[in-house]
Amino acid sequence: MLSPFGGEEETKAIPLEEEILLAWRVFSAALPPNFLAPVSASLHTLVREAEGKEGAELEAYAWERLEELARTSVVKDAIQSFLEVAAEKPEVLRAGLLWFRTWNRLSPEEREALYRKAERFKPTAELASKASFLQGPPPPPKPLSPSVQAARSSPPRFTPTPEQEEAVRAFLSREDMKLVAVAGSGKTTTLRLMAQSAPKERLLYVAFNRSVRDEAERTFPGNVEVLTLHGLAHRHVVRGSGAYQRKLAARNGRVTPGDVLEALELPRERYALAYVIRSTLEAFLRSASEVPTPAHIPPEYREVLQRRDKDPFSERYVLKAVRLIWKLMQDPDDSFPLSFDGFVKIWAQAGAKIRGYDAVLVDEAQDLSPVFLQVLEAHRGELRRVYVGDPRQQIYGWRGAVNAMDKLDAPERKLTWSFRFGEDLARGVRRFLAHVGSPIELHGKAPWDTEVSLARPEPPYTALCRTNAGAVEAVTSFLLEEGREGARVFVVGGVDEIAWLLRDAHLLKVGGEREKPHPELALVENWEELEELAKEVNHPQARMLVRLARRYDLLELARLLKHAQADEEGKADLVVSTLHKAKGREWDRVVLWGDFIPVWDEKVREFYRKQGALDELKEEENVVYVALTRARRFLGLDQLPDLHERFFQGEGLVKPPSVSPLSVGGAGVSADLLRELEVRVLAKLEDRLKEVAEVLAALLVEEASKAVAEAMREMGLLGEEG
The missing domain is CATH 1.10.10 (Arc Repressor Mutant, subunit A)
Known part of the structure; x- marks a missing residue:
């Protein structure tokens, strides 16, 4: 057979597709997860540059280019690590070259199919013994060049992208600054570059959560101390007090x-x-x-x-x-008991001081608690402040969070290249944000294409929901309505709270005794009151429970959720997450559930404007932006077809299949979404319910009329002018 690397191969032929899948397994297994994406991007590019080269010539070219990147690239740590592995195991480099040479020659549909197979592929010993890139005696270990060895042994020095370079220069001006970073733009890498550029300065990096903190502790230089806000306050309030330590431990900070x-x-x-x-x-x-x-x-x-x-x-x-x-x-x-937020408040009210640092780097500054902003503002002129975030990802206003970047009068730098997704997705996001009056500079720079489609992908995939209501419906639809009763589901954050909600609603429905009501139903005394709550209060969970109770036994549904929950996310056929739990995360294949408010629709926007709810409107726009930017390779919008039609159709984008006008209103505003809007925004406005109800009724009649007329035209029952 003809070897994928050129030349005749004497071994017995094996299916080339299986060899390619094995190549991906060998290549990806050789790298830690945080290095896989940058190395993949580099190989993807250099293989494209080396079109026409085969065998030893291709390997030599790749090695030379990788050594160059190991000295100059912004991701040189990852490249250096890969070169060390490839020097000992040349088959790892060959595997990567085979995979990306194949990948570059496939259509987007073929790539998606191949990637799905790769995720489930299980190599056999026979396949490993016959794969061409694993054949022959291994060559002697290839030494790293002296320059790469020197770079590896010295403190990391990156050559940043132009935007990162500009941000580092601004940081070195020793003044306050703001760094606006779009989703997936490598803001943590940029912060690390800043720290490395000022090795004699003592810096404090305030991370958004523990996982970010742990990663930063491993990768940031020694002149940086990494803490969460709670970790910072804990040091000043709890660490030296045995009494507070006991109070905190009593309920684990709750x-x-x-x-x-x-x-x-x-x-x-x-x-x-x-x-x-x-x-x-x-x-x-x-x-x-x-x-x-x-x-x-x-x-x-x-x-x-x-x-x-x-x-x-x-x-x-x-x-x-x-x-x-x-x-x-x-x-x-x-x-x-003492809570986590409690000791932060104690620290703030005691005149919190941040001492011993030249600057503080604040992550996710667009969603800062007012109490921490108060602490930072008290250090104006005493401590250099660097606020990093994306104002378009501010989604915690309902919890009182504020955009600290608006409060800082300082120069602004931007990171506009997203390495999470491709340009097709980025283009649609730009269209959406421009439509809602907030244009953004965003460029998709991932080394793969991101498909945006009305098709639902085969499992596994992730369903992102706006609310807990949507999360329950997504799980129920997947397990019961799509005939996957034996499938495994992973609900981010666990199913205990959702199961508790369903059990409590069941007790309300049957009139049982409730020893521990769920927080969402704490003020509800009976089922009739829950039905009224679904109509009159901004409570989508109540509306979902009433709807589900008409179709299922809520207690059995709670048991089903508990039984279907997978032990680990990686073992699930479906991952379900609310949007707020998905903050900062990403998945290969994402489907958006249908409970997002259609803020792109002018009628919806007019509702918000008439009620003076502009802050709520902006936050709902941010929610959609965050949801759209969680996907790496596939984004499914079958639940939101109007969003797809308005912003994700066009040159280079996937065209949607035909959708029945009976299921999608003429203007794309479904009855379910209008009802959800009624619950979230309008039901609160008791003094204007009559007026609003009339507008909603007229809108529903108008949309239904359009849909029915279009359906009749398709069936030939109505002329084009009818």
Whole structure:
């Protein structure tokens, strides 16, 4: 047979596709996950440059180019690591070259099919013994060039992209700065470049969460200390206090409704009130306020409290209770537990000081808690501040988070190249953001194409949902409606909370005794009230539960979810995540569920504008942007066909299959989405419900009429002018 690397091969022929799949397995297994993407991108490019080269000539060219990249590339650490492996195991380089030479010659559809096979491919011993790139005696280990060895043994020095280089120059000006980084643009790498450019400075990097912190601790230079916000406050409040350590350990940094009931000496029947008090306490702790105020009572609770005249469901009582609990939490000698946000608040109110650093690098600055922003603002002129984030990824405004980048008067630099996805996806995202009045510079620079389609991919894939309601529906649809009862599902964050929600709703429906109500249903006393809540309060979970209860036994559904949950995400046929749990994450194949608000539709936007809900509108736009930018190789929009039609059709993009106008309204606003909008935005506005209902009714009639007329035309029952 003809060897994939040129020349005649004497071994017995094996299917070339299997050899290519084995090549991917050998290549990808030789690298740690964080190095796989940059090395893949480099091989993808150099193989394209080396078109026409075969066998030893191709290997020699690849080795020469990789050594050059190991000295000069922004990802030189990854390239150097790969060269060390390839020097000992030349078959790893051959495998990578075979895979990417094949990849470059395939259509997007063929690439997707091959990649799906690669994920499930299990090589056999016979295949490994016959693969051409594994044949023959291994050559002696290839030595790394002296320059690469020197680079490997010296502190990492990167040659940044032009945008990163500009950001580093701005950092070296020793002034405050803002770095606006689009999704997947390598902001952590840029922060590391900044730190390496100033080795004599002592820097503090405040990471968004533990996983980011752990990765930064492994990769950042020694002049950087990496902490989360809670880690920073813990050092000043808890570390030196045995009493606070015991209070923190009592509930692992959390406060339960039971703790509230016990502290206030309330009976267990007052669980609903305990949830309100706890939620108000949490909002106060994250705020910059000195004392609790009515603004800290979550809106959904405040509406119910205002409708109920009886004590103890009064705002006055709730705020009085929060003040008492806050006092108990601060008391080292009291047994009431200390929460994570609690010791941050203690630190802030004690006049928090950040000492011993030349600059602080703040990640995810677009979603900063007001209490931490208060701490940072107190250091104006004393500590150089670098805020890093993407204002278009601000999605925690409902929790009180603020965009700190708006508060910093400093030069702004941008990272606009995304290495997560290809240009087809980037182009559609640009169109969407321009349409909603927020144009963005975004370029897809991944070494692969990203397909955007109305087709649903074969499992495994990830379903992203706007709400817990959508998450339940996604799992239910996958397991029951699509005939996959034996499939495995992984719900990010676990299924316990969703199962608890379903069990509590079941008890409401059958009139059973509820010892521990779910937080989403804490203020609901019976099923009839839940049905009213679904109509009148911004509560999509209530609407979902009522809808599911009409079709399924909720208790059986809870058991099904628990039984189907996979032990690990990698073993699941379907991964389900709410959008907020997906923040900062990415997956190869992503499908967006249908519970996203269609903020691209002018009628929807007009609703928000009329009600003065512009902040809510902007956050919903951000939610869509974050959702669109989680996918690497495939984004499915079959649940949101109008979004696909408006922004992801055109040159170089996948055309949608024919969709029945009976299932998609003429203007792309489905009845389900309009009902969801009614629940989220309009049901709150009791003084205008009649007016809004009339507008909604007219809109639904208009869209239904268009759809029916179009269907009749397709069936030949109505002329083109009819």
